[in-house]
Amino acid sequence: MDIVDTHCHIISPDQTRFPRAPIGGKQSQWAASRPVTAEGLLARMDETGIRQAVLVQATTAYSYDNSYVLDSCRRWPERFITVGTVDPLRPDAGSRLPGICGDGGLAGVRLFTSGSTVPTQGEWFAAPETYDFWEAAGKLGITVCLQMRLGPATKQLRSVLDRFPSVRVLLDHMGYPDIAASPAHAGREMAELAQHPGLYLKLTHRNLERLRDAGDEATYFLDPVLGAFGAERIAWGSNYPAAEQSLPELLELATKVLDVVPTQSCQEIFANTARRLYPALGQAVNCTCPGTATIRTET
Helix, strand or coil: CCCEEEEECCCCCCCCCCCCCCHHHCCCHHHHHCCCCHHHHHHHHHHHCCCEEEEECCHHHHCCCCHHHHHHHHHCCCCEEEEEECCCCCCCHHHHHHHHECCCCECEEEEECCCCCCCCCCCHHHCHHHHHHHHHHHHHCCEEEEECCCCCCHHHHHHHHHHCCCCEEEEHHHHCCCCCCCHHHHHHHHHHHHHCCCEEEEECHHHHHHHHHHHHHHHHHHHHHHHHHCHHHEEECCCECCCCCCHHHHHHHHHHHHHHCCHHHHHHHHHHHHHHHCHHHCCCCCCCCCCCCCCCCCC
């Protein structure tokens, strides 16, 4: 099974070369207590049987300075690509994109809009000041990973998707749908967003844990979401090491929850969608990692 992890974070111990500068001035708890280096992540990937990973900028450690993830990607280009955090409110945000993306640069960009370390909440990602950024992302074919919570901001998300239909938006953690309250209701609300063809979903432990806890009712969420989006618009990401579990445990969580999903759909979720979103990953390759990953599915 070809597996791409679309959501990993790394932290360097070298604070002289890569100084910490968390967004909002507050470092996240995981970055301080259980940081993982690029070398450490490679070792965990090899143990788990994951050939490639997307290094997502640790905004709560480095803010908009993507130096460490870029450095690691250049050192191991066959294993990593980089999604860096950018500020779309900068007056030159749109004109900067061609220079920071592409060969040797970012494979995608991320907008970080909410969280415990963010000083202000809001829907600024859809403000008119960001339009040049969104237009440039669409022209360049750059996938924009959007970290936001559905709810009050859903209206703004829809406005961006309507105004810039050529942009691919990958919604971090599926936008944190409230699966625990009602898998069926959360599934219906999520499925309604599928009418926007540029919207993709990132399935992580934050959703998978809720689905595991829902037991048999997990299908009330999975069925409408898979039916509306199709597996080809859903990608798995571990969120390691922000998640407390080990990387093998995070993959096992995903495989168990998706045990009811057909084999081909699992291949889309675990790798194929990622390769379409990020062409820099290249085509599928045979995994030479020491670890193995078994996907048990029903057809």
